[in-house]
């Protein structure tokens with residue numbers, strides 16, 4: 001199958017000198033066991049087809065936009081999230097058997113929808129080459145671009161597994177989609193393509209969602225795992241309900257307690273704690289019977305961060321997920 005379009009959208013910016021400048025860190029010598037991500041990461045311009053992946057490959061694509069956050073009356077700054085995540089990933093130790101490729105960024109287009117379409121274009125190309133896209137965000141409106149890219153590459157709607165304090169299921173206002181509407185867009189896409197909408201929210205905060213949003217979730221068959229009930233078993237059970245569908249995994253950093261994730265537009269006082277149990281839960285999602293085909297970190301806002309705690313958390317979550325991904329036996 002051919003990609004939907006091979007002409008890069010205007011808001012796609014291939015990795016340039018400023019991207020390379022984020023990937024700097026310690027150099028502990030030439031031994032391969034001393035290698036770090038900044039020494040291993042390759043760069044690829046998605047205007048050119050990615051060669052089919054032989055090894056497991058993670059492709060980073062930044063969603064350097066907070067247009068959707070602003071249109072959702074949030075605090076701007078998430079456009080700087082992708083760079084801050086790269087900076088904090090640079091020093092991680094190389095993961096055996098895993099190739100890393102930085103494909104550059106999507107920047108804000110004229111509209112949120114056009115920005116989402118540009119991300120979908122990038123995600124589709126990455127997935128068709130056999131790699132897993134890792135979206136570095138960026139406003140959570142990216143989740144619909146992620147969904148759309150997977151749907152086009154795989155020929156079916158992915159199930160959405162979203163770690164988030166919020167449902168992001170708001171009605172789409174006259175001004176168009178925003179960072180609060182990506183899963184409404186995914187639900188509408190499923191309805192218009194005659195596909196089942198599969199969506200689980202993990203870490204829902206009752207103090208951050210109105211009854212209207214709870215009703216909208218119920219009406220769309222969404223499962224909600226309240227922040228008070230997040231456990232490995234409850235999340236695995238929800239994934240079981242996806243009936244083997246490919247999964248778009250989204251982590252909105254505002255699912256975590258503000259003590260751990262201050263650098264987000266809408267911090268959660270009573271959010272999740274990113275401890276060993278949480279890390280095991282997350283890594284456990286990468287198993288032979290869950291088909292995670294895309295990963296995203298959303299809503300990092302470096303301008304509100306404290307000593308880069310939130311950026312370090314987002315980066316560490318990517319490391320934990322890709323470590324587990326690299327250990328899967330056969331390509332998903």
Ligand SMILES: [Mn+2]
Pocket residue numbers: 140164165166168252298
């Ligand atoms: Mn969100």
